[in-house]
Each structure stands twice: as structure tokens, then as C-alpha cells.
Amino acid sequence: MMMQAMTAEPMLRASGVNKSYGALKVLFDVDFHAMPGEAVGIVGPNGAGKTTLFGALAGSFPVSSGSIHLAGENLSGTSAAERCRLGLARTHQVPRPFLGMSVFENVHVAARSGAGMDQATATDEAAEILRRTGLLALANRSAASLGLLDRKRLEVARALATRPSVILLDEIGGGLTEAELGALIDLIRSLQADGMTVVWIEHILHALLRVVTRLVCMAEGRILAQGDPRDVMAHPQVQRAYLGSSPE
Amino acid sequence: MTPAQVLPMNTKDRRLVGLACLAVLGLATLPWLGSALIVDKLIYLFILVMFAVMWNLLAGYAGLVSVGQQAFIGLGGYALIRLVDAGLPPFVMIFVAAIGAGAVAWLLSWFVLRMKAGEFAIATWVIAETIRSLVMFDPIVQGETGTSLLALNAYDPDLRRLVLYLLALASMVVMVWGTWVLLQRRIGAESQAIRDDEDAAASVGISTFRVKQRIYVIAAIGCALAGALWLASAITFQPRTSFGVQWSVFMLFMVLVGGIGTFIGPILGALVFFGLQELFGDFGAWYLAGVGGLAIFFALYLPNGIVGLWLDRGKDEPLSLRKRLRM
Numbered sequence A: 001m002m003m004q005a006m007t008a009e010p011m012l013r014a015s016g017v018n019k020s021y022g023a024l025k026v027l028f029d030v031d032f033h034a035m036p037g038e039a040v041g042i043v044g045p046n047g048a049g050k051t052t053l054f055g056a057l058a059g060s061f062p063v064s065s066g067s068i069h070l071a072g073e074n075l076s077g078t079s080a081a082e083r084c085r086l087g088l089a090r091t092h093q094v095p096r097p098f099l100g101m102s103v104f105e106n107v108h109v110a111a112r113s114g115a116g117m118d119q120a121t122a123t124d125e126a127a128e129i130l131r132r133t134g135l136l137a138l139a140n141r142s143a144a145s146l147g148l149l150d151r152k153r154l155e156v157a158r159a160l161a162t163r164p165s166v167i168l169l170d171e172i173g174g175g176l177t178e179a180e181l182g183a184l185i186d187l188i189r190s191l192q193a194d195g196m197t198v199v200w201i202e203h204i205l206h207a208l209l210r211v212v213t214r215l216v217c218m219a220e221g222r223i224l225a226q227g228d229p230r231d232v233m234a235h236p237q238v239q240r241a242y243l244g245s246s247p248e
Numbered sequence B: 001m002t003p004a005q006v007l008p009m010n011t012k013d014r015r016l017v018g019l020a021c022l023a024v025l026g027l028a029t030l031p032w033l034g035s036a037l038i039v040d041k042l043i044y045l046f047i048l049v050m051f052a053v054m055w056n057l058l059a060g061y062a063g064l065v066s067v068g069q070q071a072f073i074g075l076g077g078y079a080l081i082r083l084v085d086a087g088l089p090p091f092v093m094i095f096v097a098a099i100g101a102g103a104v105a106w107l108l109s110w111f112v113l114r115m116k117a118g119e120f121a122i123a124t125w126v127i128a129e130t131i132r133s134l135v136m137f138d139p140i141v142q143g144e145t146g147t148s149l150l151a152l153n154a155y156d157p158d159l160r161r162l163v164l165y166l167l168a169l170a171s172m173v174v175m176v177w178g179t180w181v182l183l184q185r186r187i188g189a190e191s192q193a194i195r196d197d198e199d200a201a202a203s204v205g206i207s208t209f210r211v212k213q214r215i216y217v218i219a220a221i222g223c224a225l226a227g228a229l230w231l232a233s234a235i236t237f238q239p240r241t242s243f244g245v246q247w248s249v250f251m252l253f254m255v256l257v258g259g260i261g262t263f264i265g266p267i268l269g270a271l272v273f274f275g276l277q278e279l280f281g282d283f284g285a286w287y288l289a290g291v292g293g294l295a296i297f298f299a300l301y302l303p304n305g306i307v308g309l310w311l312d313r314g315k316d317e318p319l320s321l322r323k324r325l326r327m
């Protein structure tokens, strides 16, 4: 297992990624990777650049420098839409549903455009994903009528509908009850069982650690430590970053 | 397990479609029954419906709030003048002119669709004004004076009216029905996603530029077709009228009053606008003030327009394009 992981090519790889918003530099030479089928967690204080890293990976904006590879293919020059169709899906930390559409339509259009399904196949797929994410009863409701938690579920559902090989989950666990967290963990494990690569940014450590086998800790635009979750959490710099500004 | 399904059209909507088909059949026989005046007025109504449906497709479904569709209304008319001047058959050239304006829209799209909301609206207006200025340089247009589609005078007036009426009716039916079909397809859902959140749309694999480009070109062709039909019925081409911003004001009014982003709204809005113009059009400035006042009333109290009256009572929107999952 260990040997295999070390010799195989990463499913997703970022090399030397820099990103600035105007004068504000947010990512400094970030190297990141996720192996096929791996579940990687990302932690770090607010403002560390975690969400920005997702944006860089998914092509939501151009990076200042550096490269991103998906299954060995260089993604520079590909749009966010192309990356999605190539199998890289993301959720948004602040949900961004299509407010003028129903919950079902939100997921349906993702299956059609992101996974290239026809009308009928997409209908089946959307219904199944809504069931798995606990949104089926709300299928015909307007997305605008959803509360924050359901909007987060919709983010996950919509990303899943694009049939990704890699899914980037950005703080989808906040505000859930223990039972709901349990269901979320089951869902993510089932995705992994299907062979999906999962990268999960999450402040709720105990939930994250039940899923991920590798942890990456970011602070101030840099990766402080990565590897076995317990080693990372015990790392002195990580401890300092967390004591300096505690996680939510 | 049976596959999941989308609910088919409900009974009320099916009845409405049946009724609409009957109305179209009735309208198709009307020129043999009604007076020339009524026929002329109905041609104008059909043109208004086309304008409203096209603007709603653009702004209501794809979020492309243009105040420059008069660029294509005018271009449709201008292209028709030019083609007929070259000795080509006028009635066929109405459609060729529309396609030509669509080609211009395709070229412009590379530039104008790179802009967001407010910039886009202003750019569309600037483009319309620029095209008007260019057209006024054409010697046959004679600057402000304009010109006429004299070739149409060669036809018997009654025959001309009949042909135009049937062409306008057919164009309107095809445009309304075509918009319905288009919005049912993948591009319809993609447009709405882009309207709601363009970045999120891209993140689920939607090629946002391509989708917007298609809608923009289609709406340009539709407006140009209606514009060419309008010119053929008005005969006189004056750049300030054909490329006038009043068309955008009319479209905005019809779509807002009927219900933006609904299928039936713009059609209802066009009927209301046509009725107002018939009743109060002679009052000049007072009429315009009244229309403005009504628009403000709707914007403040009925943001979903006439269709909102159904929604507020908890009733389903007639001819809704919502895909509902069978539970």
C-alpha cells in the first residue's frame, strides 16, 4: 500500500503555486498533491489560503505562477468549466446555488453540463444524488428557499453530479449535528469506496480525522506540515499556528 | 427501481397550449375577415411579441441585460433596404437580413460578452449608436432623412399586407415555440445557471461564453427579423427611429410588466403594452408619462409582473419551464 502510493503518479498535483490578490500575496510556492483514491484533509487558521488553493486547483482564477496537473495532464490554460469536465469538481465555502432554479434543476444541469449526460440519465443521476445527500424531499423547492445547511448539501450534490474523479470539499461540515456529521462521513467514505479522490478543508477535526489518511496544515499561504494526521497535529509549528489564532 | 422522471406538462398548461393553437388558427384566417386597419395593427402586435420574447430570452433567462437590441432591429431593416436595393426579392430578403444581423452579432459577441452587467448594458447601447452613425454614412440612407422600401410599392397593397401579416404571424409562432424548445434543452438550463451565478456555472462544467454567445446571436436574429418585418410594414427607414433606444424601453416595459424570466410574461406584457398604445397612444407626452408611471408601479409593487399575481396566490406559474421531479 505504502509502496504503491509512493511510486504511482498523483491524481492531482500543484507545483510552486503563487497567487496574489492585487498587492496581497496569498499563496507562496505551494506544492500539494493527492494520490488516486486518497482522502486528504486540509486544516489551518482562517485566512491561511486554503480556499484560495481550491480556487487555484479548480481554475476559478488564474494563478500568478506555478502549475496544476490532473492525472498527469497539465491544466494550465484550461478553464474552470474544462477542469470540471475533466473530472475536477469543487464546492464553495460560501454556497453559490443557482437561486432562480429548483434544487433538482441545480443538480440536473450539473449532470448535463459537467458529466455530459442526456436529459433522462441526468434525471436519474440527480434523483439518486439528492437521495444520497438528503435533499430528495426538497427536490422541487426553489434553491433560494434553502437554509445555509441545505445550501451546503446542495454544493456537494451539484459537485457530485458532474461525476468527478477528484472532489474538493470546502468546509461542508460546519453547523451539522453529530448525527448529520456521521451521515456526511458515511457519504464521503462511500465516494472513496467508488474510487474518488477527496480533498477536504474542514475545521471540525474529529470529523475530518475519521476520513482522511493524510493531513496538510496551511498557515499564511504556506504549507507548514503534511503527512500522518497525528504527526501533523503534533508538529510544533502547527501547534503555534493554532494557538496563535484558534480554529473556529 | 423505476427510473426517476420529470413530470409532464400539467392539464391546465396543456389546455392553454391547445387554446393558443386555436388562437393562432383563428389569427391565420383573420385577414380574410378583418379590415385592413386591424390587420396592420396585428402585424405590429406580433412584432411587439417577438421583441418581448427575445429580450426576455436574453435578459430574463441568460442575464444579459441589453439596452442595445435596437442595433439588430435597425440592422435588420437596413440590411433589407440594401438587399432589396440590389434587386433581390423583398419578402425572402426579410429572412436573409435577419441572418445577416445575426452574423454581425456573432462578431460583436467576442467583444461585448467579455463585459459584466453594467458595462455590458452600456456597451450594447454604444454599439447600437455606433452602428446607426455608420449606417447614416451610406448614401442611399441620406443621413437623417432616411429612405423607403419603394420596391414594395410594386405589389398590390392588399396582397402586400396579407403576405406581411402571414409572415409576421408565422415568425412570431416560430419564435415563441422555438424559445420554448430552446429553454427546455440543455442550453436553457445553462443560461439560467449563468444568469444566477456565472462563476458557479463554470464550476459545474458550463462553457459560459459559448452559451451566452449562442443566446446573444439568437436574440439578435429574432430582433432583426422582427425589425425587418416592421420596416416592411412601415416602408420608411429612418436611422433615428429604426435604431432608436425607444425599442429597448418598450422591450423592458413589456417584459417587466409581464414577468421577467417567465415564459408567458413577455407575451402578456406585449398585449398590455399594445392595448395601452391603442387606448392612450394619441395623448403624446401624457401617454409616455403614464407608461413610465406604470413601469415604476410594477417595479415597486409587482416585481414578478402579471405572472406574479399567480405566484402570490400560491398558484403555479402558467407554462412554467420548471423541471419538476416526480416524487
Ligand SMILES: Nc1ncnc2c1ncn2[C@@H]1O[C@H](COP(=O)(O)OP(=O)(O)O)[C@@H](O)[C@H]1O
Binding pocket: A021, A024, A026, A044, A045, A046, A047, A048, A049, A050, A051, A052, A053
Ligand atoms: N477575492 C479576494 N480578494 C482579495 N482578497 C482575498 C480574496 N479571497 C481571499 N482573500 C484573502 O486571501 C487570504 C486567504 O483567504 P482564503 O483562501 O479564503 O483563506 P482560508 O480559506 O484559509 O480561510 C485572506 O487574507 C483573504 O482575506
Ligand SMILES: [Mg+2]
Binding pocket: A050, A051, A052, A093
Ligand atoms: Mg476558506
